[in-house]
């Protein structure tokens with residue numbers, strides 16, 4: 427079955443994301459799609475953004491079970507899905523999918539589009555492919571630099587008692603970074619909507 431799929435690319439700097447209208451009707455037909463195979467990892471740029479926009483979510487994240495907490499990141503490990511084989515992300519609900527607003531998700535969740543759609547193979551979309559490739563590298567470098575600065579100041583997420591000072595120190599560092607974004611971000615279009623026609627296959631035949 428062929429289907430027109432609408433994608434909207436959003437350049438929002440370090441919170442950029444890709445909207446796909448197929449996700450609510452994921453051809454995997456398992457009510458979870460890619461969210462059954464991934465555990466989100468929140469890095470300094472995510473944590474700072476969440477602290478600025480929805481600080482209560484930080485508390486929610488650290489109250490959750492099955493966390494892997496490192497010096498400057500926290501992984502919210504998925505649950506074993508009792509309803510079928512595999513896992514399910516803790517933020518995922520069968521009713522409505524991801525419970526996190528798009529811009530509060532970490533970058534894998536904001537950028538991921540399944541290979542069945544493979545928008546990056548479109549000649550007309552190569553500028554967005556280059557944008558997201560460079561953004562991924564820039565985000566990794568920024569997170570490493572922020573993590574390095576926090577470590578130099580003796581701050582770590584591993585120590586619950588140090589977390590308030592960790593965030594107090596992180597937020598102004600992050601704000602300084604987003605005031606000076608590189609040109610590949612500031613000069614790239616803010617948004618583009620495209621429609622791609624794809625042949626759908628279902629269940630496990632639809633690759634993730």
Ligand code: SF4
Nearest residue numbers: 461515517518524535
């Ligand atoms: S955070 Fe949301 S988008 Fe990311 S894996 Fe979990 S449910 Fe899916």
